[in-house]
Amino acid sequence: MSTVAVTGGTGTLGREVVGALAAGGHDVVVTSRSTSSVRNGVRTVRVDYRSPAGLAAAFDGVDAVVHCATSALGRHGGEVELTRRVLTAARTAGCGHLVYISIVGVDRIPLPYYRSKHATERLVEDGGVPWTVLRATQFHELVVRLLSGVTRPPLAFVPDLPVQPVAATEVGARLAALATAPPSGRAPDLGGPEVATLPDLARRYLAAVGRRRRVRPIGLFGSVYAGYRAGYHLAPEHAVGTITFADHLDAHVRPSR
Numbered sequence: 001m002s003t004v005a006v007t008g009g010t011g012t013l014g015r016e017v018v019g020a021l022a023a024g025g026h027d028v029v030v031t032s033r034s035t036s037s038v039r040n041g042v043r044t045v046r047v048d049y050r051s052p053a054g055l056a057a058a059f060d061g062v063d064a065v066v067h068c069a070t071s072a073l074g075r076h077g078g079e080v081e082l083t084r085r086v087l088t089a090a091r092t093a094g095c096g097h098l099v100y101i102s103i104v105g106v107d108r109i110p111l112p113y114y115r116s117k118h119a120t121e122r123l124v125e126d127g128g129v130p131w132t133v134l135r136a137t138q139f140h141e142l143v144v145r146l147l148s149g150v151t152r153p154p155l156a157f158v159p160d161l162p163v164q165p166v167a168a169t170e171v172g173a174r175l176a177a178l179a180t181a182p183p184s185g186r187a188p189d190l191g192g193p194e195v196a197t198l199p200d201l202a203r204r205y206l207a208a209v210g211r212r213r214r215v216r217p218i219g220l221f222g223s224v225y226a227g228y229r230a231g232y233h234l235a236p237e238h239a240v241g242t243i244t245f246a247d248h249l250d251a252h253v254r255p256s257r
Helices: 012-023 052-059 078-093 112-125 140-150 168-179 198-209 223-229 245-253
Strands: 003-007 027-032 037-039 042-046 064-067 098-103 131-136 155-159 214-218
Touching: 003 012, 012 027, 012 168, 027 052, 052 078, 064 078, 064 168, 078 098, 078 112, 098 112, 098 168, 112 131, 131 168, 140 155, 140 198, 140 245, 155 198, 198 214, 198 245
Parallel strands: 003 027, 003 064, 027 042, 064 098, 098 131, 155 214
Antiparallel strands: 037 042
């Protein structure tokens, strides 16, 4: 069995990666900004992500790093600089594999955060550590947070866009499998099991939470919206996820009867 470090291992996706690795019998090191602990065989190490030296110490002896920690501060800081430090630490520690999670469409939709993710992909490719990059579609959790906000008013204006949500559990399992296999470069994209419109998912969400709202689809303007309308963030040819949005609502949103 291998030893794998997970940055951002306490977040929505990171927890799923950690759980999948631990279930597979692998040793797991979680880097955290807040605390150090050992629990259920998982070692959490408090680190300062601004310090490659501290990260390198946390990565000492690991076979692979799954980089789930993220920052939305922009292309010239945030995600790129965070990953640069993680790469420096991985090289210093002699780590043989870095796995990076990205998003379907980062190379085609001119959203600032997407641009930073795409720039980070290129950094990983040239970072001097054997690498794997996985792009996934939007998580069910993200879609639910969005819908929770836009459906608060009595009349819910919902962008008329297609989405293909996927379960973080399934993305986490894929990342764990990639981390314990040889580096593979760009891995096949991972998409959810169905493509639906946001207004349709809004109606399903409202039914699940028992909230009565009118849903009005709206169009938006600009190049970002055009990219979403064109479906550049979708991966219908890689719809390998099995947990549907309805499954997620039943498990995490719908009140117990």
